[in-house]
Amino acid sequence: MSADLYGTSAKYKREEQGYRDKALKLFPWICGRCAREFEYSGLRELTVHHIDHDHTNNPQDGSNWELLCLYCHDNEHAKYTEYEQHPTRVDAGDNNQDLATYNPFADLKSMLKK
Known part of the structure; x- marks a missing residue:
């Protein structure tokens, strides 16, 4: 952690501990992505992610x-x-020529009739 970004490293650790303690009191001890549940003994593996x-x-x-x-x-x-590093954006209605054109299910109805 860079001292320039957060002032001093000690100050950042104090702030982090403050919001970490609060987050652990507010939310269940479950990962918001994989739903892994945590007990007190493994709590060091549960982190606070800033959404923004x-x-x-x-x-x-x-x-x-x-x-x-x-x-x-x-x-x-x-x-x-x-x-x-590699921003991508696709807007509805774009006629992007790089899109795949093969549709494996295009003739599915006639194949099922056979």
Whole structure:
């Protein structure tokens, strides 16, 4: 963790512990992605994910937090990073020529009649 990004490392750890404690009291100890359930002994593997990816946005009602296991949390950030590097967007009605044109079920009705 960069000291420039969050002030000092100690300050960030204090803030993180504060919202982590609150999130663990607000939400059930279940990963929001894979639904893995946690007991107190494995709680260190359950992390607080900021939905908007802004670690300074910590509303006390927990509306910007979700509990994720270490693996799902890493995957969530990897998706976010990959999207920043390779943004894609498809709007309804686009006639994108790169789309697949093969339809394996196009003649399904006649095949089922045979």
